[in-house]
Amino acid sequence: MDQRVELRHLRYFLAVADELHFGRAAERLHIAQPALSQQIRQLEKLIGVELFTRTSRSVRLTDAGTAFRPRARDLLGRLAADLHEAGRVGRGEAGRLDIGYISSAVVILSERLRAFARRRPDVHVKLHDGFTVDVLASLEHGTIDVGIVRDAGERDDMDLLPLASERFVAVVPADHPVAGRERVEAGDLAADPLILFPRAYGPHAFDVNTAPLREAGVDVQVAQECSNWHTIIMFVATGLGVTIAPYSVTNRLPDGARRLELAGRPTESHIQMATRRSDDRPLVEAFLGRR
Amino acid sequence: MDQRVELRHLRYFLAVADELHFGRAAERLHIAQPALSQQIRQLEKLIGVELFTRTSRSVRLTDAGTAFRPRARDLLGRLAADLHEAGRVGRGEAGRLDIGYISSAVVILSERLRAFARRRPDVHVKLHDGFTVDVLASLEHGTIDVGIVRDAGERDDMDLLPLASERFVAVVPADHPVAGRERVEAGDLAADPLILFPRAYGPHAFDVNTAPLREAGVDVQVAQECSNWHTIIMFVATGLGVTIAPYSVTNRLPDGARRLELAGRPTESHIQMATRRSDDRPLVEAFLGRR
DNA sequence: CGTGATCGATAAGCTGTGCCGATGGATCAG
């Protein structure tokens, strides 16, 4: 029974309910009075109920009309708001953005988020943490819209925008023979057990950043895998082995650990913002800073 | 921008959003595919935002479309519910009924309410207590739809349906000379101070029910007005005077008061249900028991 | 790398319906 009801009916109904006068209501709607009478009759027929009691001298709302009026008004208000909201979402002024990130990028991410929230206060950002592989997979799958990753390899389905770069440095126990030095040769670490992030969690990053070790003839055998930088640093501090790590995660070392520059060709590790290449949605563009 | 949006647009939008295929959606809507394409385009133009990204091989929702979909669905659902509800109100199956009543009619009112609530569980009844004059005025004014009153005079703008009738009886202090008798002549009360309901709260009831006193030659001078039957009875019990009262309010007398039949022509007091004569709304008819 | 199938957009013409102006009928004031 409601299939043929249209918003026109509701708009006309509200006008008549406001004016309680078909002539004036029609005028307000910029139509002639007969057209209005017709449409109201039609609406009543569609609902199966009289909405007004009319005599040739007066128009009054029935109980049904009285009950329906606030609902109709509310409905039209909602629709207007929803259409407006849809427009804002379309223009990237509002909406939801799902961002995946790696934990060692929280600082740079939070800076970006703060600036973005100021520019787009009505955008709800949902965060998903994970390792670089997870973030890239989620991005590919569509679970997230933007990924913050470290040293992702070149991919033809994604755009990678460098956000920051930092050196990898060595971290050794304080009682290690080289602990007092400013810098260390990669070869000096050859004898020590290596504690590293699992390669599976970021194969390209692993390969790139361990390259100096391999070039120095070190056989990169991981003695202990650990997927949390802070835990890795603690392992080093307690003498379990040595590691190489992004500079930023070595800022506040515990007492038992020492940071040393790696001699030779420095390895730059890049934190990157990844998006799907086909994805040109305004919200994503906005987060990238393109508008 | 939303003036020309119609429900048709929303229905079509939802069909395409469900199917993600213009051909199938058109089929579901029983229209041809070009018509659907046109209407969707038109909606997009009205909102100012693309709702779908279409290639010749695939149709996907944009962010704006994704955001709009649940809202559009909700809107159509609400409308259907509201139309249904309006229909029920029109048929008197739901809605709100305002009932005015006098306190001495609570028993008979509560019986009626219980029966009515069983027949019309979705009708919300709002009660307004007052004196007969107030109830009649509210009814005339439209604040209430039904009034329960006592001995309203004939009125050409109202229908009065008798619900119950009862005698007026005398109530005297237990130490009154006539207290031991079964019945009393009106004249026997002539010497005692009269405690009565204010005439203004129900002039016709007052005149009708004090008529036997006047006919017996009693000069009806109200020594003490009181607008609460239980208080009046208490006054009598403490020896302040005598009263005549509807039988039903003398059912549980305090120790100091005695009830006596009034001799002579018995006065029948009527509890009546009053409605506006022009009021033929189904809910009112239903409460009257006419359907 | 052509070929057919799929699918949405576009074009052109038709049709239903929503609107208009004119008129009717009921009610009320004076």
Added chain:
DNA sequence: CTGATCCATCGGCACAGCTTATCGATCACG
């Protein structure tokens, strides 16, 4: 009784929305 007011009804018309036919783009397949 007369004129004014106001909603309903009637007949005609214009246009919005629908139809069929066709195009162009994309993809699967041999």
